[in-house]
Amino acid sequence: MHDDLKKAVDILKSGGIILYPTDTIWGIGCDATNSNAVKRIYEIKKREDSKSMLVLMENPALLDRYIEEVPEVAWDLVEISTTPLTVIYPGAKNLASNLIAEDGSIGIRFTKEKFTSQLLQRFRKPLVSTSANISGEKSPAFFDEISEEIKSQVDYIVEYRQDDTTPAQPSSIIKLGPGGQIDIIRK
Template sequence: MHNDIKKALEVLKSGGIILYPTDTIWGIGCDATNAEAVKRVYEIKQREDSKSMLVLMENPNRISSYVDDVPEIALDLLEVTNKPTTIIYSGAKNLANNLINSDGSIGIRITDENFTQQLIQRFRKPIVSTSANISGEPSPANFDEIDEEIKEAVDYIVEYRQDDLSENKASSIIKLGLGGEIDILRS
């Protein structure tokens, strides 16, 4: 795993794209602050850039560096959830403009998966995480289900957990309103 982290870091720092395992499904990722890298991810997925993507962080204490106001309820939700949960926050900042939704929001998930935690901790910035599929196609449950077109388009494929055939699922998604409203978009 150490060698994978080292190679993935080199690719992320150079503005490249990685294919990597997350706490949910395999993801396509890049530096969440690099607009050119984000643009490439949209191109690989053949996805309209009006459909925003989420970012992964390793620690909830870092959310305030990328969101104007972190509602107290968000931290409470992160403490009580027992499965990977993406929270959509208003007032995104310090991220690539083409990553932020047109309403100024951004989806952030705090990963508890060992590889992604170490990678993000060493990278010191959030990374994009979007399912490793062409837009509109089913999300792959494991590495073997990832389309060859995706594998050929990225700059580095992480070797760690390629042999894990667990049927993983996407995260829950919760949107927090400015007034503290909670909207469950995917459970």
């Protein structure tokens, strides 16, 4: 896994795109602060750039670097969540502008998965995470379900967990609004 992590970090630092396992399903990722890399992911997925993508982080203590004002309820949600949870926060900052939604929000998930946690610790920046499929097609549950079209367009494919067939699901999604308003987007 050490070589895999080193190669993935090197690709991310050079503005490249990786295909990697997450705490949910396989994802396509890049440096969340690099607008050119984010643009490439939209192109690979054939996805409109008005549809924002989420960001993975490994440490909630870093949230203040990327969100103007973290709603108090967010800390509770992150702390009590036992399954992967993406929280959409208002007031995104210090991220690629083409990653932030039109309303200024960004979805962030804190990963506890071994590979992505170590990757994020070494990379020291948030990582874009979007399902490894063409927009509108079924999200691949396992590595073997990822299309050759996707695989051929990334700069590095992580070897770790390619043979893993443990059932995985996308994360739950909650959007936080003004005054502590909570909207459940996906259970």
